[in-house]
Amino acid sequence: MFEDNVENEQNSDNNNVIHIDGMYQNWFLDYASYVILERAVPSIFDGLKPVQRRILHSMKELDDGRFNKVANIIGSTMQYHPHGDAAIGDAIVNLGQKELLIETQGNWGDIRTGDSAAAPRYIEARLSKFALEVVFNPKTTEWQLSYDGRKKEPVNLPVKFPLLLSQGVEGIAVGLATKIMPHNVKELIKASIDVLKGKKVHLLPDFPTGGLADCSNYNSGLKGGKIRNRAKIESPDNKTLLIKEIPYTCTTSSLIDSIIKANDQGKIKIKKVIDNTAKDVEIEIQLASGQSPDVTIAALYAFTDCEVSISPNACVIIGDKPVFIGVEDILKSDTDFTVKLLETELKIRESELQEKILFSSLEKIFIENRIYRDIEECETWEAVIETIDKGLEPFKPSFYREITEDDIIRLTEIKIKRISKFDTFKADELLRTLLEELKEVRHHLIHIIEYAIDYFQNLLKKYGKDHERLTELTTFDTIQASKVAANNAKLYVNKKEGFVGYNLKKEEGVEEVMDCSDIDDIIVFRNTGEYQVTKIGDKKFVGKNIIHVEVYVKGDERKVFNAIYLDGATGITRVKRFQVPSFTRDKEYNVTKGSPKSKVTYFSSNPNGEAEVVGVSLSPNCSAKVKSFEYDFADLEIKGRGSQGNILTKYPVRRVTLKREGVSTLPAIDLWYDEAVGLLNKDENGKYLGKFKDEDRIIIFYEDGEYELTNFEITNRYDAKKVVLIEKFLPYKAISAVHYDTNNRQYYIKRFHIETSTMNKKFKFINESNASRLLVVTTQMSPLVELTYTNGRKREKYQVNLKEFVEVKGWKALGNKIPHDRVTDAKILSQDDPVDTTDIKVKKEDNSDDDANDGHDSLRLF
Template sequence: MTIENEGLIKETPLATALSERYLAYALSTIMSRSLPDVRDGLKPVHRRLVFAMRQLKLDPKSGFKKCARIVGDVIGKYHPHGDASVYEALVRLAQEFAVRYPLVEGQGNFGSIDGDNAAAMRYTESRMTMIAQALLEGIDENAVDFRDTYDGEEEEPIVLPGAFPNLLANGSSGIAVGMATNIPPHNAGELYAAAMHLIKKPDASTKDLLQFVQGPDFPTGGIIVENQDIILQTYEVGRGSLRLRARWEVEQGRFGTWQVVVTEIPYQVQKSKLIEQIASLMEQKKLNLLADIRDESTDEVRLVIEPKNRTIEPEVLMESLFKATALEGRFSYNMNVLDSKAVPKVMGLKDILRAWLDHRYIVLVRRSQHRLSALERRLEILQGLLAVYLNLDEVIRIIREEDEVKTVLMQTFKLTDLQSESILNMRLRSLRRLEEDAIRHEYDQLSAEREALNILLNDESLCWKKISQELKEGNKQFGTGPLGQRRTLISGAPKAVDVVEVLEEVEREPLTVILSQKGWIKALKGHGLDLSLQKFKEGDQLQMSLECQSNDRLCVFGSDGKSFNIKVSDLPRGRGDGQPIRLLVDLSNDATILALFVLEDNGKYLLVSDGGRGFVTEGNNLSTDRKIGKQILNLKDDEKAIYCLYIKGDYVAIANTIGKFLIFPLDQIPELKKGAGVILQKLGKGKPKIVTIFSAEEGLTISEKSRKRNFEDLKDFVGNRAGVGKKSPNWLRG
């Protein structure tokens, strides 16, 4: 036998083949793996887990079964994927810190909020919760459609009846191809109330619904700190983000001491990693208001935070932690779901509730029709049985004497095939008089129920009334009691707290920075130190020192015209030799350090090259976060920078190597951000020897050993910028 297409090879462009296959993969990921269904809020793996547990009769009142058995049934019958991923999905459905309303009740180690993994599936057991059972309610009553499983041997539901608002109550997250979803959990009681309001007023706006649904209700609690306008906009469009903080309280100690106790941490934050992060930041000296953190948690979270001193306000301490750690985070909304036609769509709060209610309406109609069909069948049988009781003798005769009993019965009493079959299958003991009364009573009851169902199916308003009643019962069961209490507090945006000012006070510590001639730098505690007692490496000695505070920022200005910044807090301390400054800044090998000073952003500085050029620049121009520095003074190949002077005065005095001295007003020098500058003095073949800035009111002092010269004594040397100057006086030559 030959195959028609055997050996057939079709040429297809690679781009076309790739696009077709990738599109098939993308659709499979979107529809069968990553996005939840808006009707029951479940992804396929979760739906199959719940359905498989039902098939194993693991209802809330039954015993537990090994998770390995459940996972085996799921991957063997419904979900052709790895057992590890299926077990992870099962574990998450049982974790009270991961899902707001668990669908699985676990027995054994199912992990912890610290990030510990669950025990292997052969050690753990589970069964469904009441909520999972509610999602399945009516599945045997033709409430939803079924489809063949991947191997065609079983059937699985396309969607669950979903008597519980699972999508919003438990939330969902997932990453598909080209799209993702992230929906937070909510309070079931609030969702039921909003749904009932939407039934009464179908035109209700999102703002109206937010009177019932306050916002997310995370299983780990916490506080939402966001304006109502932002919350409203997020729920209207289905996208946005809300700020979530840990919940904390102050515990007073003895002698005026206090500590902060964190009782709830943000959703999806692992407690152990949070503590590691805070400890790491403390080591890096980035949490200077914090003295210590301890984990005293049991079944409940209890993180104890101690301040550096009791004068700090608790609000300021926590504000610094919120800014730097995972104690505050953002939950990003992307309410992307599959609608009833399996089409991905971003929905707002009203759209999701509307889709769930429409699904509940369809489920009610289908269940009612299924019940009505069953009633019709039963009533038909009962009618036949009643006919038998009126003619028992004739029926017995036909059964005893006739060859075609069923046919004769149908012709004699005008029975249907179903009725005659039921009569023939009836036991002799059922011919008692009491049985006839029971059948008549059952017939009357079922007839009344049939009439009620016909009325219900023909009146849409009655259907919605019935759904409202179901919602009230669901709210009573799941929206009240300890499980239904709101855990996450909704608060407005917090007041601004000035942490910087407090940090400066706490961090401020007097230090003296020492730089040796060979480039070793360190910081010593205190001011007014006797630096003659300091020891250096052999052949090295003190080059410059600087008194500052621990929270200051230093500027290093090199002879290559570059500015570098160093945080004093980053400098090594103690009795050691310190650290080479070239490890902190990328100063070129042929450059030397001209100046080391505390940078003032609003201050002004005069930069001078040995070519006699210079300009004034603001302190913020010398600021840089780059280790390679920032080129400020542009130099020619044979030039170098020789001065970086803090400006405190109104005149500039310059003396050069060829014996010329010039004084001119400082305002004649332009202010630039960077450049080569302007000529300060005509040098000829000379070089600048002395450059200094002084005030005409205070006079000029060249060095500590020379005496002060009044401005009246210097008038002969005053000229304009770029002048030659006059012959240097004797006191300057020395």
């Protein structure tokens, strides 16, 4: 019996055991759910996190049209939000800095500089007109008890606008994160209208800090997408850069820190960085001597926070669950939600109007039919109600619902003064107005989509002008860091011992090769014919008996190596020209056929495919009749790195010496200008500029009346928004321009030749005043231009051949005055002319590769 009792007690204890692993699992899930639903992730319906919703609700309760201290708003919000004043204060500042729902007063900080807002007791806020119009309506709000059960708060605010997408949101929960980009208010309203019209929409972000954005891989804001956001950088001169707008998520301080760090690491070379930010962002960068502004801009994007990559991750709460959904689907959901809210408001208004019409009709019947007199003799309340009900009996079929006792009681509450002053005409007018409004409401309900479109169009009209796009959408080129890194080191080599690097001690046998950066690749050739491409280091062993080393540029189609080598297997000396456009890092390649005892006897590296002439001396003991001769590499075709080359001689070679430097044997390269990004390319993107040889140049004309000559390096960067004409520079072509001179307040036409030769310097060919402006510039031989001018109240057009209008004069000449002083527009009507040699000042000597098909205004000369 005792053993049975012990066994029963043990079984009882086992039934009451709570395993700790299960307990923690439940608690963790509860905590995770709370953080996701109540703190980190917004609702898709109003786009707000709970703290934001409670702040706005509290501000609405406090709203009297005047500003309230933020400290008071925080105190009011704490009635609904169980998380302390600091969290609420930060959330209010975040809402206020978005400048949409809250009007602010005082120091609210600056998202561009990272400055914090003043203490809550010093700053004030109130709801904006936009918020009051689109966010609140107690009649359509679903309510719930606050956390302590004392008050009611909204489950969701009835927001009639895609607020979530306009403000953006970022939050980290337990095992879940959301990052929705801000979008432009004006564009969202237009997109909602398009959704209602059944059109397809495509949304792209708009950041409050402005800048440039490449959203080609946005992926509707879903995970896996990427946005590249760049600062807007200007180059007022060759020694200064100005950062006018910064990337989203950056501040001016963090951006400057990243620039200083890149300079300290030698990635860029600058003198000074000055933060001139006040009302507008302006970071001034003073360049070191000899640094190219274009290359430095590219380096800033490559090595600093002037370019940041943002990974969106759109996640929202739908039906108490986190859901990953694209921004277009969020917009559609919010637009549908707006339509439902508008429909609900109309139904509520319909019901209110029906009740008003009902009671106005009852009141009219009660007074006009003198029913109020029939109750004078009633002795009980029940008799009064019954008498009035009987008097209304003939009219009941015309009402939309049954008449209740409450309706009759309201009639008994009408004051005698109102009855005595009752005006039938006014009562009829009121009923007519109510009926017309009811008819209008019912029309809107039937045509709810058209009504919603009108609602959004009204929002666009009222608020669209205040929300123009800040971020410029474009596409970026991929900048190779190795191409834009500043040369922050020197490349040294110890050819005999086989060491290369930028940290070799200057001792016997160590030679300085060239400038380099610490992220470069180098290519090393040894006298046995082996060569490899490897990463540069401070001191690196790459094999003894080095004959050549240099910084390697991947994909360089102009670099050509010339070599003469002895084939160890046959004793034949061969000659070859080859390129190394691609490689596998640290893999051994061979100039020779790889036979033992093979040896390179002559080697040269040629950046532009030059072909020199060498002198070859044979061994005096060989049987060759001619023991000394010259060889021109230009006679040899350039082939791949694996080719064995041509036979130079079968006799032993004693010595090879350089006789004459060569010239390039490579054909001219085709170049295009990508107007979207302001870059040159060889990928056929944008406007075709023509074929370019070493001596060729590019000319650029800017909207402010300046021109500039540059080389045709692929790394060149041009301000695409300011460029009005870019093409290959042909000195014989006259420049024709229509411009306004502010000093004389007249329009002029001028023609001139480019007389300057300084590279990378802008020259102004119209009046220096900012009020002067350039209307047209062209290099066509005989351009026909249409001028639009005002004559009184009429607008008239006038065509002029610029070549016939004015002769070619100096580039600083004013030109000939246009007979019309109110020119409003000018456009070129003509296409490229046939060859006209009357204006040719410089004639090319070599026409073998002229530019008849350059695709711009260049011409072939015969």
